[in-house]
Amino acid sequence: MKHYVYIITNKSKGVLYIGETGGLKKRIYQHKNKVHPTTFSAIYNLDMLIYYEEYNSEVEAKLREKQMKKWNREWKLELIEKANPDWKYLYEEI
Template identity: 60%
Template structure:
């Protein structure tokens, strides 16, 4: 099973959120649908996937997430721009079924 660390942002790329999951499709779907309306990502409209990394173990992914969260904003921006210079929504072409999410 794969595990992922991901960064999502809002429409204007002003807010960054770093998360970890073992089901990236469902997690992104949850952010887009605001499955948890009081969450940070829902309040700040973060639903645009701009970066992710895949790992074989949850320990590796969690360790990486903790490191990312300690980085300053400039380092995070540089990381995103190395992979995704135009800050495109990487999940746009994933054909996610946004009618419902399994997260809740």
């Protein structure tokens, strides 16, 4: 089963949230619809998928998520802008 590490935001260069999931489309749907209204992503209105990576195992994805969460903001912005320079919303592509 595929697993994903993803980054969502509320606007270009806004607040960033990094997560990991086994069902990317479902998870982004949950963010968009604020299924869990007291979470960080719901409070800051983070629902725009701007970056994701695919992994073959949950272990790999969780390790990458932990690694990325330790990065400084500049590194995260560089990663996003290399893959998605226009900060396009990627939900429709998955």
